[in-house]
Amino acid sequence: MDRSIRSASSLRCHMQASSPFSQVSYSPLRSLRFSCLCMQKVPQNIVLVRPVASSYVSKDFTYLSKAPIHHAIALGISSPLQRGIWNLRCAVASTTASLSEGVGEGLLDLGFLHICRKDLKIGLAAAVTVLFAVANKVLYKMALIPLKEYPFFLALINTFGYVTVYFSILYMRYQSGLVTKEMLGLPKLPFVLAGALEALGLAAGMAAAANLPGASISILLQTLLVWQLVLSKIFLKRSFSCGQIAACGLVVAGVAIALSGSGQVSGVPVATDKVDLFGALLMITSCAFQASSTIVKEFIFRNASKCLECGSVDIFVVNSHGSAFQSFFVLLMLPFLSQLRGVPFSQLSSYMASGAGCLFNIGSPSAECSGATLLTLSYVVMNLAFNISVLSLLKMSSAVVSSLCSTLAVPLTIYIFTLPLPYVGVTASLHPQFVIGVMILFCGLALYNFFAHRKSQKFE
Numbered sequence: 001m002d003r004s005i006r007s008a009s010s011l012r013c014h015m016q017a018s019s020p021f022s023q024v025s026y027s028p029l030r031s032l033r034f035s036c037l038c039m040q041k042v043p044q045n046i047v048l049v050r051p052v053a054s055s056y057v058s059k060d061f062t063y064l065s066k067a068p069i070h071h072a073i074a075l076g077i078s079s080p081l082q083r084g085i086w087n088l089r090c091a092v093a094s095t096t097a098s099l100s101e102g103v104g105e106g107l108l109d110l111g112f113l114h115i116c117r118k119d120l121k122i123g124l125a126a127a128v129t130v131l132f133a134v135a136n137k138v139l140y141k142m143a144l145i146p147l148k149e150y151p152f153f154l155a156l157i158n159t160f161g162y163v164t165v166y167f168s169i170l171y172m173r174y175q176s177g178l179v180t181k182e183m184l185g186l187p188k189l190p191f192v193l194a195g196a197l198e199a200l201g202l203a204a205g206m207a208a209a210a211n212l213p214g215a216s217i218s219i220l221l222q223t224l225l226v227w228q229l230v231l232s233k234i235f236l237k238r239s240f241s242c243g244q245i246a247a248c249g250l251v252v253a254g255v256a257i258a259l260s261g262s263g264q265v266s267g268v269p270v271a272t273d274k275v276d277l278f279g280a281l282l283m284i285t286s287c288a289f290q291a292s293s294t295i296v297k298e299f300i301f302r303n304a305s306k307c308l309e310c311g312s313v314d315i316f317v318v319n320s321h322g323s324a325f326q327s328f329f330v331l332l333m334l335p336f337l338s339q340l341r342g343v344p345f346s347q348l349s350s351y352m353a354s355g356a357g358c359l360f361n362i363g364s365p366s367a368e369c370s371g372a373t374l375l376t377l378s379y380v381v382m383n384l385a386f387n388i389s390v391l392s393l394l395k396m397s398s399a400v401v402s403s404l405c406s407t408l409a410v411p412l413t414i415y416i417f418t419l420p421l422p423y424v425g426v427t428a429s430l431h432p433q434f435v436i437g438v439m440i441l442f443c444g445l446a447l448y449n450f451f452a453h454r455k456s457q458k459f460e
Contacts, residue, residue, distance in 0.1 A: 118396075119453075125393045126405050132386040133409035138416050139379040145423040146358065146372035152341035153355030154376065158383060159202075163327050165384060166320040179314045186304060186313065188321065194296040195325025201289030202326075203333055204282055206340045211279030218410060219259050220283040222252045227291035228403045235295055236302070238398070243451035248400070250444030251407055258411040258437025294399040297322065301395045315391045371423065404445060411438045 147154055173179045209217060225248055232238040297318055304313035330337065335345040343351050356362065358369040359376055394402045411434070418430055 122393070122397050122401070125389065125396060126401065129386070129389045129393050129402065129405040130408050130412070132382065132389050133406055134412045134416060136379070136382045136386040137409065137413040138421070139375070139382050141417070142421065142423050143372075143375040143379040146369045146375060147355070148368070150351070150355035150358060152338065152343055153352060153359075154379075155202075155341075156352070157376075157380065159323075159330050160327050161380070162384065162387075163320070163323045166316060166323050170314075170316045170320045173314060173316055179317060180310060182308055182310065183304070183313050183317050186300070186307075186317070190296055190300050190303075191318070191321035192325050194293045194300075194318075194322045195327075196329050197289045197293035197296065198322065198326040199329035199333060201286045201293065202330065203337060203340075204286035204289060206337060208279045208283035208286055210340055211276040212283060216280070217283060219256050220280055221287060222255045222407060222410070223284050224287040224291050225252055225400070225403045225407055227288050228294065228400045231291055231295045232298075232399055236298060238400075240400075241451050241455055244448055244455075247444045247446075247448035247451060248404075250447065251404060251441050252444075254437045254439070254441030254444055255407055255410050256437070257440060258414065258434045260433055260437070291399070291403075293322075294394065294402070297391070298394055298399045312395070315388065315395055319387065319391055375423065404448065408441065408445065411441060 143154065144151060170179060174184070208220075212220070229240060229245065229248055233240065300318055301313060305311055334348070338345045338348050338351075358366070359372050361369065361373065390402050390406070393405065414434070415430070417424070
């Protein structure tokens with residue numbers, strides 16, 4: 001009787017091969033996230049298949065996915081071709097069983113590639129969020145071409161129009177049973193606080209933008225990530241390793257270098273921008289308000305997972321109530337906000353009417369309003385998709401991860417603006433600093449993920 005032992009991720013697989021088809025057992029694992037792949041240092045006629053549990057059977061191969069007892073199956077196979085075919089069958093069977101069982105936190109095993117299903121979901125959500133963030137910024141710039149005289153009108157559409165959209169979606173999800181009365185019965189004070197912080201962030205951002213050039217605004221907005229780290233540590237008691245903090249610093253530095261090397265953004269030379277100190281401090285304060293609102297939403301998700309029987313709250317419950325209270329506080333500050341945007345409050349109604357006429361080609365709109373309807377509608381839809389994707393990512397990960405995705409979108413957007421776009425043309429040029437900054441940014445993101453993964457392994 002032959003016995004062959006191989007260590008795989010500190011796991012010993014003991015194999016016996018006294019017959020062409022025999023079972024081999026090994027010590028039970030603390031977690032089902034590990035997998036035993038003993039494909040080398042074994043006799044040529046033996047293939048050892050990963051451990052699994054109960055429900056998938058394919059002829060002479062049983063795939064087990066959840067059983068507490070871990071077994072491996074040793075199979076007598078005579079030729080390399082048969083071994084390769086059998087390995088392929090094993091990979092397909094394990095993948096099929098894993099998907100059919102729907103183990104949300106388990107290991108998705110694709111041959112020699114091992115991916116935690118939760119990490120895979122977060123990675124896909126992050127990629128979608130970055131894609132939507134870039135498209136959102138590009139479409140916003142394009143929508144402002146025909147509506148260049150009405151940016152405040154577009155901002156108010158976002159603020160008040162989304163309340164109707166979110167609550168309509170929430171009602172449909174409630175009717176379908178996806179939203180329960182228990183979810184709707186959550187305490188409203190956190191939603192009020194989140195809405196108030198978002199409104200204050202909007203007001204402070206508008207006040208700062210009136211005194212700052214566009215390029216410096218993009219750089220100062222990256223302090224949002226710093227606020228996320230600090231507030232997560234203070235209020236959510238999250239712990240970050242020195243490596244994660246340093247990686248976030250690299251991300252911020254990379255974005256700042258990339259922006260300084262982007263030549264001209266929207267016609268504003270970066271190198272000659274003179275930044276007003278008060279405006280800069282006001283923009284940093286605006287980022288603090290926005291980060292605080294995100295932290296409150298993350299707290300809502302974490303608290304709901306502990307209090308609700310269903311285990312989580314639907315994102316549209318948070319979106320709808322947060323937007324409603326934000327709109328309420330923006331309405332209270334409307335006289336102040338309209339003055340900041342150069343629109344006297346007494347003329348606000350006529351300004352909104354003119355903006356609506358330009359948007360829908362009503363009355364006698366100017367030739368510059370051509371294409372306003374299509375571009376604005378595209379921007380609104382994309383902005384909705386971006387907001388939903390950000391909140392979904394926040395729910396399954398953290399505020400810091402969602403902020404990293406938004407940060408990554410900045411240099412990608414600058415690159416898009418170097419291309420000839422409809423209505424916009426080429427609004428940015430690139431310099432070597434841009435490439436250096438992007439490389440630093442990606443290094444920071446890679447390091448953050450590396451240290452986060454290493455930290456999670458310590459807890460397992």
